[in-house]
Amino acid sequence: MKVRLMFPDHDVDGATPEMAGADATAADLELDTLWDAMARGDAFVRGVVRATTLRPVQDVAVVEHRHAVLAECRRVPGLLDELEEVAERAVTAERRASSWVFDRSASMSLGHAVTVLDLLLEDLRALRAVADRYADDVTSPGWTALLATVRAEIDDDYLEVLRAEVRHLRLEDGVVLSAHLSPTGLALGLVLRRPRPENHHVLQRNPLLRPTHSWTVPERDEGGARAFGELRDRAILDVATTALHAAEHVVGFFEALRTELAFYRGCLTLTAALEAAGARWCLPTTTTPAAGEHELRCAGVYDPCLVLRTGTAAVVNDVDLRGRRLLVVSGANHGGKSTLLRALGVAHLMAQAGMPVAAEQCTVALVRDVHTHWAREEDADLRSGKLDEELTRLSDIVDRVRPGSIVVSNESLSSTTEDEGAAIALEVVRALVDCGVVVYLVTHLYDLSRPLHDDATRPAVCLRAPRLSSTSRYRLEPGEPLRTSFGRDLYDEVFATAAPPGSAG
Template structure:
């Protein structure tokens, strides 16, 4: 049996991939805030969410839409899904560690632990099936519908009764019956495990019924060698079924483990949705596109900023359909970096099959997310800030793939504007040749102007709003870049002194 609640055709890989690429963009888009909200204090939920998000770039269109439908079912049946998860997790509860005990090497140990594991696991599966049969009408997704059908087809009452009967016999409460023959040198051969004989308790029937002669050998309680020899004979017989039983137990055990892992992802999504609902933040299911050069959004919010501030974030609109480059300019602290994070988070969440914080979001599928944000200068003084930027870009160039998404934030500004602009322009052109979608936040006017004048590169230009009084709305508008760095803002931030304290009569000292 397979659960198939994360992929329509294969099991979910719950291991967290180790990659420098993942670490870089996770830091820059503040992914830890999102993971904490999904985990809600549960380390296991956080680990599963991290594995799902880091593996999002391998999902195709069918998988994304498949998960979206399942997640919609989960949002409509939150309590039921949590009940499913509790049942799937029951064998792994630390207070009930019977199913955690590893199967021993001895056949007798293998048989006893496997039988106990199967009995406990099948009891959980029976209750899970019955719970599904009670609530199945509230689910409509292909994933849950198939899951319910799998449970009913594979675990009908007749099958469960038959398995329970077999497991009762495999407990060998009346002893183990093994047949064998004599080989060369009087050694035992052709060991075979037999069904236990039914014992007739009626004395008259035992006396009147003819049966082959049988002999009984009783071991002395202190005969350790005899007990050891008898144990070896028993293991010879039980060895014929021990491997099959342990494989069956591991199969059932693996099914419940996979079910718990896949439901853990959706439980994390429910936790995130609850956290966003509490702060009245909007959510929607995005529209992935298999077409290249698709990107548009309305009221796109930075999910992690909203979770941090515990209030709805300011949203932005953008229409970059048909374009491959978005250049974002404007005043400091105007919302440029926030918009960049919101783009990366929304792309990642969409490709994971999740909802996003926006009214509308549509984007082409990407093969990866890469970020190049400004960093602090190398404290070891082995290289300058600009050298570090170039070295980091070189590492990205080795890993980036065609049709990825690249986010730049104030990159290559550690040198003079002319040199930094030219380097940035050449790098961006090389990325565009590989059909890589680029978002570039920059104060370098020469860089922005170069693409504004280049009519061969389809570019969307956005600028952070700034009122005449210096007030920020934290919204971006589709506007051409301006040849200004808003020096008045820098002067105020650096040189403005605190107002002099007033005396009791209202005059300054």
């Protein structure tokens, strides 16, 4: 029985690994802010949205499947709420049974499993009722399939079989088993058996084929009583484990359901928070890129984490990367360059999680994964040590990327002199682009941005941060790199001074 709200053909699979370098990407893009906002204190929801964000799907159909389910969550209020309630109660069956004791003997285990199964039987009935109630209200493939599955698989006949089975597992009529003999006469290969009705005789409880012999443990024979108990425990060991697993499987189904519901709960919470801040969002159009091609068209894109942190709408940008694998952003410090870089990185990951995207409009080609390389300012190490650290991280990224990966680089290699850093970065960026990797790059290194801009064989989109005096602060415009950095502007602003007579070398 599948949930299939996240994928058209299977459930969320705990075995799928996170994308390579997920931790660094999450830290550099400040994704904690996003996940905290989506979770709103619910650790389970946070875990699900985090896991989903870091496993970008590689199939447009999956993204569209999620979009349709999400749209229906907004359209049919109550459905998500009611299912969440059933699933959350069901996953606590274990705790509610409160029959789990320290003695995990087969008898105790079986007794516990039967109690849990009894409780789960009620939860399955409740799930069926919700499915019955909403079956006619849904149209999306995800919801339609789930509710239909529940109604078909947990029909009245099946509920009756379950009830009878749980009752049988109480083994109130004794234990029937088969055994064969070891070479030295031990009873081995014990298999629990269901007696044949035809061996039952009227007014006799003995369920075996006649003739039979019987022996009763003498009273006060403690050794005999213990041996008898052990034989019984060995006989029911398999069925006890099977019953435990059955309970776990049923709980597992509810957990899978709860997991997939949590994703949509997180998305609904997110859109509500963005709307409350006056920010726009959209369900993006995702495309499958041709080999070596890349596409990103965004109108009004912004960094959702900034909005979620400040609670107010942010400066938005338009970006159009069609047929280009290289974005170079140059210009003034504090000119909104890093923010744009984050906005784009986050947009890619959210789009490929099937989430809404923080933009007015967005068309984006699927990428393999997103790698980030941020200058780490905190390493106040020796110069060589710091360059070494940066190069180590960069080399790790080269180990992980494949054609179709994105590398988002924020002021990389600024820990060395300009000419050194630019020379190394230029080689790496060109090689990456040549190998089919997409590079989004923010740099103040003119010796890096200028050659990239002028390189006709590797066409780039170049954006430039405006001077601070410009009216559209933080909004970036297309423009070729300029030699002057805008540090002086910032200096002037921060120190509120008139321009000093001599400029810094």
